[in-house]
Structure formats: C-alpha cells, structure tokens
Amino acid sequence: xxxxxxxxxxxxxxxxxxxxxxxxxxxxxxxxxxxxxxxxxxxxxxxxxxxxxxxxxxxxxxxxxxxxxxxxxxxxxxxxxxxxxxxxxxxxxxxxxxxxxxxxxxxxxxxxxxxxxxxxxxxxxxxxxxxxxxxxxxxxxxxxxxxxxxxxxxxxxxxxxxxxxxxxxxxxxxxxxxxxxxxxxxxxxxxxxxxxxxxxxxxxxxxxxxxxxxxxxxxxxxxxxxxxxxxxxxxxxxxxxxxxxxxxxxxxxxxxxxxxxxxxxxxxxxxxxxxxxxxxxxxxxxxxxxxxxxxxxxxxxxxxxxxxxxxxxxxxxxxxxxxxxxxxxxxxxxxxxxxxxxxxxxxxxxxxxxxxxxxxxxxxxxxxxxxxxxxxxxxxxxxxxxxxxxxxxxxxxxxxxxxxxxxxxxxxxxxxxxxxxxxxxxxxxxxxxxxxxxxxxxxxxxxxxxxxxxxxxxxxxxxxxxxxxxxxxxxxxxxxxxxxxxxxxxxxxxxxxxxxxxxxxxxxxxxxxxxxxx
Amino acid sequence: xxxxxxxxxxxxxxxxxxxxxxxxxxxxxxxxxxxxxxxxxxxxxxxxxxxxxxxxxxxxxxxxxxxxxxxxxxxxxxxxxxxxxxxxxxxxxxxxxxxxxxxxxxxxxxxxxxxxxxxxxxxxxxxxxxxxxxxxxxxxxxxxxxxxxxxxxxxxxxxxxxxxxxxxxxxxxxxxxxxxxxxxxxxxxxxxxxxxxxxxxxxxxxxxxxxxxxxxxxxxxxxxxxxxxxxxxxxxxxxxxxxxxxxxxxxxxxxxxxxxxxxxxxxxxxxxxxxxxxxxxxxxxxxxxxxxxxxxxxxxxxxxxxxxxxxxxxxxxxxxxxxxxxxxxxxxxxxxxxxxxxxxxxxxxxxxxxxxxxxxxxxxxxxxxxxxxxxxxxxxxxxxxxxxxxxxxxxxxx
Numbered sequence: 001x002x003x004x005x006x007x008x009x010x011x012x013x014x015x016x017x018x019x020x021x022x023x024x025x026x027x028x029x030x031x032x033x034x035x036x037x038x039x040x041x042x043x044x045x046x047x048x049x050x051x052x053x054x055x056x057x058x059x060x061x062x063x064x065x066x067x068x069x070x071x072x073x074x075x076x077x078x079x080x081x082x083x084x085x086x087x088x089x090x091x092x093x094x095x096x097x098x099x100x101x102x103x104x105x106x107x108x109x110x111x112x113x114x115x116x117x118x119x120x121x122x123x124x125x126x127x128x129x130x131x132x133x134x135x136x137x138x139x140x141x142x143x144x145x146x147x148x149x150x151x152x153x154x155x156x157x158x159x160x161x162x163x164x165x166x167x168x169x170x171x172x173x174x175x176x177x178x179x180x181x182x183x184x185x186x187x188x189x190x191x192x193x194x195x196x197x198x199x200x201x202x203x204x205x206x207x208x209x210x211x212x213x214x215x216x217x218x219x220x221x222x223x224x225x226x227x228x229x230x231x232x233x234x235x236x237x238x239x240x241x242x243x244x245x246x247x248x249x250x251x252x253x254x255x256x257x258x259x260x261x262x263x264x265x266x267x268x269x270x271x272x273x274x275x276x277x278x279x280x281x282x283x284x285x286x287x288x289x290x291x292x293x294x295x296x297x298x299x300x301x302x303x304x305x306x307x308x309x310x311x312x313x314x315x316x317x318x319x320x321x322x323x324x325x326x327x328x329x330x331x332x333x334x335x336x337x338x339x340x341x342x343x344x345x346x347x348x349x350x351x352x353x354x355x356x357x358x359x360x361x362x363x364x365x366x367x368x369x370x371x372x373x374x375x376x377x378x379x380x381x382x383x384x385x386x387x388x389x390x391x392x393x394x395x396x397x398x399x400x401x402x403x404x405x406x407x408x409x410x411x412x413x414x415x416x417x418x419x420x421x422x423x424x425x426x427x428x429x430x431x432x433x434x435x436x437x438x439x440x441x442x443x444x445x446x447x448x449x450x451x452x453x454x455x456x457x458x459x460x461x462x463x464x465x466x467x468x469x470x471x472x473x474x475x476x477x478x479x480x481x482x483x484x485x486x487x488x489x490x491x492x493x494x495x496x497x498x499x500x501x502x503x504x505x506x507x508x509x510x511x512x513x514x515x516x517x518x
Numbered sequence: 519x520x521x522x523x524x525x526x527x528x529x530x531x532x533x534x535x536x537x538x539x540x541x542x543x544x545x546x547x548x549x550x551x552x553x554x555x556x557x558x559x560x561x562x563x564x565x566x567x568x569x570x571x572x573x574x575x576x577x578x579x580x581x582x583x584x585x586x587x588x589x590x591x592x593x594x595x596x597x598x599x600x601x602x603x604x605x606x607x608x609x610x611x612x613x614x615x616x617x618x619x620x621x622x623x624x625x626x627x628x629x630x631x632x633x634x635x636x637x638x639x640x641x642x643x644x645x646x647x648x649x650x651x652x653x654x655x656x657x658x659x660x661x662x663x664x665x666x667x668x669x670x671x672x673x674x675x676x677x678x679x680x681x682x683x684x685x686x687x688x689x690x691x692x693x694x695x696x697x698x699x700x701x702x703x704x705x706x707x708x709x710x711x712x713x714x715x716x717x718x719x720x721x722x723x724x725x726x727x728x729x730x731x732x733x734x735x736x737x738x739x740x741x742x743x744x745x746x747x748x749x750x751x752x753x754x755x756x757x758x759x760x761x762x763x764x765x766x767x768x769x770x771x772x773x774x775x776x777x778x779x780x781x782x783x784x785x786x787x788x789x790x791x792x793x794x795x796x797x798x799x800x801x802x803x804x805x806x807x808x809x810x811x812x813x814x815x816x817x818x819x820x821x822x823x824x825x826x827x828x829x830x831x832x833x834x835x836x837x838x839x840x841x842x843x844x845x846x847x848x849x850x851x852x853x854x855x856x857x858x859x860x861x862x863x864x865x866x867x868x869x870x871x872x873x874x875x876x877x878x879x880x881x882x883x884x885x886x887x888x889x890x891x892x893x894x895x896x897x898x899x900x901x902x903x904x905x906x907x908x909x910x911x912x913x914x915x916x
Contacts, residue, residue: 026874318762339764348762356762361755366748370763379745387743 013076015040015203016061016092016172021070023056027406030056031067034229036205036222038172043194043204045214045235047247048224049447051404051417054207057224058174062087062094093165094174099157101149107160108132108145111167128167135166139196155186162193173197174205179213191217209247209447211240223247248449256452258459261483264294266330267436267467268315273324275307275314283322284310286491292436292467297458299482299499300471303511307491308471309351312440315469316348317341318356329435342371345435349425349442351471357425358413365394365409368428401427402453419450426454430461437461440471455481475504489513533819536869537828540817544859551854556846563847567855570838578718585713585720587830587837589794592730593618595829596785597811599737600647602820604665604778606741608754611775613654613669614782615808616676617647621783622790622805623680626797629705629790630687630696636705640787647783648776650676655775659768665775673804681799693800698793707791726788731826733781738822750774782808810836817859 016038023031031053038044048054059065061072063081071078074090081087101110108125111132117124132145141159149157158178165173175194179187194217198204208214214221215235223230223246230246245251269291277284284307292298300308313319315326317338326334333341342348350356358367369378369390377389394409403423405411413421426442439458443451458481462468472478478485478499485497487510494516497507509515525531545564552560566573571583597614604611611617624646625639634642650672657663688695698705709724717723741747753760753770760767785807790797814832818824839852 316762337764338761342764350762355756355758357759359752359756359759362752366752370752370759373748374745383744383746385743385745385748 013040014038014073015075017073017076018057018061019071019073021057021060021067021072023053023060023065023067025406027411029227031060032227032229033069034224034227036229037232038203038205039220040203041198041201042219043198043206043217045206045208045218045221046224047209047211047214047221047243049209049247049449050419051226052224052247053227054224055176056227058094058176058205058207061092061174088168088170091169091171092174093168093170093172094176095158095161095165095178097177099161101157101160103150104148106146106148107143107152107156107163110149110160111145111164113164115168132163132167135163139166139200140193141166153186155189158186158190159193162197170202172203172205174207176207177209178206179208179210187213211243211448214243215240225249244448247447256455256459256480258481259463261296261462263296263483264465266291266293267328268292268469269325269327269330270315271325271327273311273314273326274322275310275319276322277307277310278319282491284491285314287324288488288491288493289324290486290493290496292469294435294467295462295465296483297462297468297470297481298484298486299478300469300486300488301475301478301507301511302473302488304473306488306511308440308488310491311488312348312351312438312471316346316438347371347429347432347434347437349429349437349439351440351444353418353421353425358421360412360414362413363409364398364403364405364411364413364416364424365390367413367424368394368397368409371428371432397424397427397431400431401457403427419446422446422454423450426457430457434466436467436469438469438471441473442470443472443474443477475507478507479504487511489516530821532870532873533821533824535873537817537819537824539869540859540862541831543862544855547858548851548855552847552851555851559845559847562845563842563851566841566845567835567838567852570834570841573838573841581716581718582720583837585717585723586794587833588717588727589720589722589792590789590837591830591833592726593785593789593807594810594814594833595730595826596733596788597782597808598814598818598825598829599733599811599822600778600781600785600808601811602815602818602822602825603737603741603781604774605815605820606754607750607770607774609655609658609665609771609774609778611651611654611669611778611782612666612812613650613672613808614778614811615804615806616669616673617650617779617782618786618805618808618811619673619676619680620646620650621786622797623676623683624783625705625787626695626790627683627687629698629702633702633704636707636791639705639791640707640784643783643787644780645783647786648780650783651775651777651779652772654779655772658775659771673808677801677804680797681801684797684799688799693798694796695799697796698791705791706793707788709792722792722794724792726792730785730788733784734822734826737781741822746773782811785811813857813859 014037018034018036021031021034022029034053034057036044036046036057046054046057056065060067061081063083063086066082072081073079079090081090102113105113108129112125112128117128129145135141136143141163143156143159143163144152149160162173178190191213194204194206206214206218218235220232220234221238221243222232223243225247233243233246241251271289272287273285273289274283274287275285286307288311290298300311302308310319314321317336321334324334325332328341328344328346331344333344336344354360359370372378373385374382378386378393380386391409397403398409401423404420405416413424416424422442429437437458442454442458446454455477458468458470470481482499485499485502485507486493487495487497487507489511490513494513495510496517549560549564552563571580571587574580574583597618600614600617601611621643625643628634628639628642654665654668654672657668658665684695687701696702707725709721713720713723741751749760749765750770750773753765753767754774757767757771760770789795810832814825814829817832818826818828835852835855839849842849842851
C-alpha cells in the first residue's frame, strides 16, 4: 500500500482544481482569488475561521453559487458546474455538517435515494443491498442497512452519508466539519475511515477548524482568512501553532492566562432550587444549592441533558421554579420577572444564540441594545427611540469588541457569521456591567480565535470583581476557566472540585454518574 | 461607513422601482388578456381602466368621481395599514376583513339604532375591530393557535353576526340598512367643506381621507421611531428572544393584533359614516376590502407611506374597471389586472436580486466598487506573512 507521500510523488495531476475563484456578496467579498488544488488520493484540509469563506467555496464547487471569476478543473479539464447535479455527475460528493437524511427511512433507502435501481418501475433493492454491504465491508463502514435513521447513532448516520457518496461512485469527497457532532471515539473511527478512503484512491477535502484533527489526518492543508487565500502547507512540515497563526493572522494562545481568584462577597445564592422539565414528568433540577461569589468563575460541568439548561432557565427566570429560593446580592428574586433580574444586575449569554440571543431580522445596532433599549439613554420619555445614541453605542461596542460584519451597525444580524453573532452577544452582556454573568456554552461552534477572545473577556469580567456562572460541556474549557467546578448529574450536583486538584478522568467519572460525593 | 451608496441601491428607490415594475408588468399581461378576449377594443379598454375619472369630459364630473375614488381609498388604506402593521410585527393578519366587518357593524348600529354622534360611532368601530384582533392575538399567545386560522374563522363568524345585528336597522323592503341621511344624520363624518371646495360638490369626501392619511403617518412613526414599535417588532420576529430580554411577549402579541384590528375597524367607519353606501344584510361573502388591503400593503412595499399611494392606485383601477361594461368587457377585468399586479409583487425579491445583479455588473464595468471590503483588515504579524509566502512557494515546487 502506498503512503500519502508516495502518492504525491507518483501523481502529478490533480483530481480537482479551483483556480482564482472570486465570489462576492453585497457588502463582502466571500472568496477573493482563491486557488485550491486537490491531488488524487490525498486528504486535503481546508482551514479557516467562521466566515473565512470555506462554505462559500464549497458551495461554488457544488454548483450552488456561480463564481464571478475563476475556473474549476477536473482531471486537468475545465468544467462548468451549474448546479449540484453537475457536481454529482463529475463525481463530487459531500457530507454536510447537518446530515441530509430522511429520518423515517431505513439506511438502505437513504443511500439509494435519488438513484434507485428499478426495473419496470419496481424497486430492485436486492442488488442495492449487496452493493451497500460490499462497500461497507471494503471501507470498514459498519451500518445496519435496515435500521431506521431515527433509531441509529449520529456516528452511524454519518457513515450512511459516506456510503451515499460511495454508492454514487464519487471520487471527490467533501467532509464539512464532520467531527462537530461526534463523540471522541466516533472521531477516531472517522479518522480511520478517511485514511482508508484515501488509501483506496479517493480524494478528500476536509473542512475543519479543529487543528488537532487536521494534524492527525490530513496530508496538506490550505488556509483561508477573511475570504483570502493564505497558503497551502504540508502537514508533515508544519505545527499546530503555525497553522493557527495562518488562520487567525497572529499568534494564538492555547492556554488561558489568569491570576488566582480573589472571591469576595456572595452574589448569587441558589437554595434547594427545583425546576420542572419540559420533556418528561420528573423535575429536571432536583433541589440544587450553591452560590457564586464576586471575583470567581463557577463552572457547571456535566454531560448534555443533565439539567444544566433548566438550571439556567430557573436562575434567569425563563422558566418558573417549582420550589426553592434564589437570591441576587442578598435580594430574593425567586419570582422576579426576567426584566427585574436583568436590571438588578444579571447578564445572560444564552445557550442558543439564534433562539434567545438575537433578533436575527434586526440590525446589529438594534440587537446591541436588546437588553437596554428602555433605558433613558436610548429611549426618550419611554416612547421615542434615540436612534443617534443607539448608533453611537453600537459602534462603540463593535469597535471595542471587534465585531465584524458586512455593513457595520446596520448589518442584519442574520447575515453575520456565527462567531461574530456570538461576539455581539458577549459584548452586549458584558458591557452592561453586571454583578453576575451567566454564560452558557459561550464558545459553542466557534473557532480558535473567537474562543480565545471570549475566554479572555470572561476572565476580565471576573477580574473586575463580578461573579461568573459558566455552564459548559467542553471539559477543556471547564478546566481552563473555572475557579470552582460543580458537576451536575441527573439534575443534582454530585461533586464540587478545585480545578487545580482534579483531573479530567475523575471529573468524567462524576459526570457519568459512576461516582458522587456523599 | 461613510461610503456613498449608489442612488439605485437606496432601499426606498428600490422598493418604488419594484412596485412600479410590478404595475407595468401587470398592465402588460392584462393587456394581452384583453387582446385575447377582444382585440379591437383592447387598447381602449386598458386606457379606460387607467383613466377612471378622466373618462368624464366635464371637469366637475371628473372631480366628483375622483372624490368617489378617494372616499373608497380611505378604508382601503386603513385595511392595508392593518395588514402591514401586523406583518411588520411578524403576524399575518388575514382577519383585516373580519375586523372591517365588525367595525362596520358597530358604527352602523351606533348610528342607526342609538343615534350617537359620529366620533362615538368611530370609536365604537375602532373598539370592535380591536376586540376581534385581541381574540386572535390571545389565542396565539396563550393557546398557540396560528393567527391565520383563527382570523379566517373569525371573518365568517363576524360576517354573519353583523348581518344578524344589522337586520334590526334595515329597510323592511330591501336588504340594505337605513340610509344615514334619514336615520342617523348626527353620525355623518364632517366633510369640512372639502367636497364643495375641491371635488365638485362630492358630499362624501371629507374627514375620512385626512384620518386615514394621519393614521398612515402615525403607523410609520410607531413602527420606526418608538419603543412600542421596537418591542412589537422584536416580539414578532423572535418571541423567545423577546422573552429572554424581559419583554412581555404575550402582551406584545395581543397588542399588535389589537392595533391591527383597530385600524381595520376604523377603516369601515371611514366608509360607512360618509353615507356613501349602506350595508347589505344578506351578503354571504366577506367584503373584499380587507383582502384588497393585503394587496395594497404589499404593493406599497410594506411601507405605511407607500400604502397611501398603492391604496389609491388599486382603488383607481378598480373604479376604472366599472367603465368596462360600457365598452363590452366584463367589469372583473380590472380585478384581474390588479390581482396580476399583486401576484407579481410576490416576485419582489426575485426582481430585486436581478436588479442588483445588473447594478453590480454595471458598476464593475465602470470601475466603482460598491461592495468594497468593509471588514477592518488586520495586519498579520510580519513573520507570519513571510512564513506563508515560503509555504506557498514550497507547495508549488512539488
């Protein structure tokens, strides 16, 4: 078997080449003269921050957008890709970040969907099944062809997507952020599958912003930044630091620097709080008690769905509590309205930025005052909005927190990239100068640069003597940021730890419910 | 950004151009239909529709008929404001028709049965419309009933309720309610001498039109400039976010429907209190006014000021259509043309995109870049740049 390097030496020609691609959208050049050349049988990573233009480039390759400039070559010949059907005909297949599967169909049905083998109008599933089984054996893709999509794991759904491409005999496989939805073990499996595919001669474009994965699996890596092509490097000759510098444009620190906490007076007290669940009859939060002091970051760790969401809803007032007490700065706010809590000094970076955090159809400036629009500075006599003040306030935040968007303060929030949407929320919530900052998964789905930035802001908030309650599913984040860790399991707090005196493995045992403090 | 925008890229200009384009295309397709029906009279027919009151030769008859069109423009404008207000706040008020019906019922009953002064009748219509709106709003807020469904149901419920109610104040020999001039003179909207002065002694024109235009300005102001507008729009676009930031999202939803309903209800009073027409208690379809309001709202680019002109235009060609029978065409042809225009408004986004694409290509060829890169460009560290350059070369050598 040939290793990746040997293939490079043997093959002088490229499977697909995108040469000097330029694609513009109103207010922004999404792709500015980008060239990507994918060799046969290689795993080529495409690295870039959110909004760097990766998705646009792939949409161009897939025929969803037409570039204003540039050409696409397949096997050295210029091709025109007008729509996804053209892309399919050229053997280009894609696994999307969010799978395109029919939930109530079986794995086999999903694989043959669109290319069903039929005779006289009747489906010929037997041949299809044989072909699928053969493929799944050849590439080590274990699936049960008769299981329904809704019943199988995310990892198996992804394998179904890969089989879909293989069944169509695609030669060029695009993986769009494939690991975002997988568990660590499933990620390892996927890496192996990708290596197998490349060894069998398939060419793979691997879109990601996770450096560890790129270092582990790719042969070469092309980096985009703000729509521009930065360069292509051999993975063997580069380091994580260099890749991240190419991606972000400066040195990125992977470690959060923070001084030891100097906790002050108690800001938030939660006493035997019980919150009902919306999905099942049992309570989601079962009599939880803890407190957050000024100048410390208290982190709630746990596996998703163990009551963290409801805990936050109870504290912020989005859901009523069944029983128990909540005090903010010593004042009972158990039954206070959301507005009251917010005015009394509680800021909330919500878990779901699209559902709660932003009014997507509002402009950026209108979103920036979402928590303060009723204040005297922004609203005269509680009737008239003071547009000028809103504009200047928004522009101040945009500059201070480096929120990037197509048209500045008047950009529609919907058109902004996820990272910048999140930065806008963080800016809005921190700039209100709260006593307590409740941050729920503040870096979910963000790239290295944005994560580093938001972590710094959270630490800075703590250093100003505010209390921070952080809820996170990422153990790395928990370990890096927290001054105190509370582990939540099935609606209860099962352990409290000092991050300096605990390791990830121990935390994992508590999170999985295998261990608990008396 | 202080960058100067191209004139044709201004939102107002674009909305206007798109509406005009829809009108033009609608007229052309309408003309083709006319050609198919009766080629000889087609040109005459289309000009007749567009001329409307200019079909009369004498100036004072022209003015009088312009007045008639304006009388009916006022309620149409109110209905279109009702639709667009709700739409801007994220709700589709297809119930403007029903709210218009209860408004008509309330003001006519107050005028004919209780002989109350005009302003009381007007307020009664406003309240009745608002109440109907509140029902839909509350159903949506507390029971999650889609407002479109509840509005359609309420349209029919209100039609038959009002038919029943107004049977008490109708002529014995005809299905029409009493004339305002005989049974409720105190309830006439003041005409402020406008009819005498401007519209060839058309006694129906007057305060109604002024109220409707003031309402348009008021709605423009509320939506764009006030805290109320900010809250209602935020709630309409994203209920969860409105709740998250501490707005009373249920109250806001109901408030939107109440205002929307009040506008449509008042619209009815602006027509029936002029005495221009009477209510027919045997009618078995919801008056078209509310639905035309949807059309006018969209043709006006969902802008309250635009709605003033679009309402007038739609009423203008509708009235123009009534001349069609005289030249051998069915009068529905004007409805056909106006519906074509509205249908084409559905392509507004498409037309805008094509138009912008054309502008982009045009501006590129002339060398001005309206899409200049706006994001602040951070200088990468010099060593990173050189490293990148090295890698680029390295990558190409192989």
